[in-house]
Amino acid sequence: MNERAPDWAQDVSRIAVLTGAGISTDSGIPDYRGPDGVWTRDPGMEQAFTHQKYVADTKVRRRFWHWCGDLHQRDARPNAAHLALADLEAAGSAVRILTQNVDGLHQKAGSTPRKVLELHGGMATAACLRCRAKTPTGDVLARVAAGEPDPACHDCGGILQPSIIMFGQLLDQAVLAHAAAIARTAQLFLAIGSSLMVEPAAGLCGVAVENGARLVIVNRDPTPYDDLATEIVREPIGDAVPRLCAMLTPSAQSMMSER
Structure with a gap:
């Protein structure tokens, strides 16, 4: 490894990793609040994510x-950041992913499903x-495509x-308690691609x-938790996460301890 x-x-x-919408934009899934975000382009769409209005x-x-339906047709695939986190786990690191995303891309990338906590639920099923x-x-x-x-x-x-979990709905308390337990025992907490504006998930930082x-914190824009950060990384997530994960593999840790 050339970089110190x-x-x-x-x-x-x-290692605990909190991921938000920004980690999936390279997979063709737009974020919500960014310059090309779902709610930025169409502010009215925020109502569709509010439980009371949805019902x-x-x-x-x-x-x-x-x-x-439009999102489903894109058939999104994991990108370099998802794959790097899965590879970090496969290399032997104790990685737990706490994701605000509902796209299932961490699991598709190869992260062990039981080690991925979907804080806001998932799109795989409807209830x-x-x-x-x-x-x-x-x-x-x-059924929607067929005319319903x-x-x-x-x-x-x-x-x-x-x-x-839509706005106005409570997070699953068992999932949140599990996430908090992981955060309490982590030595390193990576927050990737999240605005850290949505609580209680952001509070895990x-x-x-x-x-x-x-x-x-790896994020394009400032967050409310920047003051607590040991380091803030502003470079593109697809570049930053593989680089950071390479530093954190057990083999890299062993090399550092030998210096």
């Missing part, structure tokens, strides 16, 4: 399902808000919603720092 690793990258064996208005649901029956989201989108703009539950006629972790 910074002090915060040395003697690290337990109350069929027009909002139709808009949401149309957006999901009926009345009877709780679950169905693959792909099946729902096939707002598909209802086949079992009871209730409203279907992807298994994600504070939990980690309060318990002695080094916080490194």
Whole structure:
């Protein structure tokens, strides 16, 4: 390894990684608040991610399902950042991923599913808000493509919603408690591609720092947690994450300890 690793990258064996929408933009999935973000281009789309409005208005649901269909057709693939994190785990590092994303790209990249906590749920399934029956989201989108703009539950006629946490809904408390436990025991906490504006997920940065972790933020724009960071990296995520992961592999750690 040619690059001299910074002090915060040395003697690290337990790594927690919080990822946000910015890690998936290189895969063709737009973020929400960025210059080309979903809500930046169409401010009205934010309503479609608000649970109360989603439940109350069929027009909002139709808009949401149309957006999901467009996203599904892109057939997004993991990018260099997702793959680097999976490779870091495969190299023997104790990596746990706490993701705000719902795209499943960490798992597709090869990260062990049980080591990926989806804080805001996932798009793989949809659930009926009345009877709780679950169905693959792909099946729902096939109905949308066939001419049902707002598909209802086949079992009871209730409203279907992807298994994600919308604004106005509470995070799964068991998942959040697990994430907090991981943050408390991490030696290094990487926050990648997140605005760190959405709580309580963003607050995991504070939990980690309060318990002695080094916080490194990789994000294009400033965040509310920058003052707590040991280092802030502004370079493109697709370049930065593979570089940082290379420094953190057990073999790189061994080389550093020998110097």
